[in-house]
Amino acid sequence: MTQAATNFTMDLAESDVGLTSAAREKMRELFTQVEDEDLKAIRVFVSGGGCGGMGYGMTFTDARTEYDCVRNEEGFDVYVDAVAL
Numbered sequence: 001m002t003q004a005a006t007n008f009t010m011d012l013a014e015s016d017v018g019l020t021s022a023a024r025e026k027m028r029e030l031f032t033q034v035e036d037e038d039l040k041a042i043r044v045f046v047s048g049g050g051c052g053g054m055g056y057g058m059t060f061t062d063a064r065t066e067y068d069c070v071r072n073e074e075g076f077d078v079y080v081d082a083v084a085l
Contacts, residue, residue, distance in 0.1 A: 010082075012071035017044060017080060019073070028075040038062040041070075041077040046084040 019027070027042060039060040047055040061079060064070065068079040 010069050012069045012078060012080060012085075016069065016085060017071065017078060019078070024073060027073070031076050034060060036060075036062070041079050043068075043079045043081075044084070045081065 031039070039062050041061050041064065042058050043061040044056070044058045047057065064077075064079055065081070067082045069082055069085050071078045
């Protein structure tokens with residue numbers, strides 16, 4: 001029996017989290033309005049599920065963890081925790 005190896009990368013692909021050109025522009029615009037110079041990324045997160053299922057959100061962040069998958073965009077980064085991904 002042959003086992004297939006799965007390659008895991010900490011890089012986010014467009015297929016993992018899609019951003020339209022309008023979303024990229026809006027993100028860049030939002031980062032120009034942020035007063036905290038340490039905030040360089042958007043964190044996409046999943047909150048606990050219940051009867052309504054999983055909840056999704058995003059927030060500004062200055063902290064990257066060892067479990068974050070990352071995509072570098074012009075003017076900002078996108079972080080998604082590997083478990084949430």
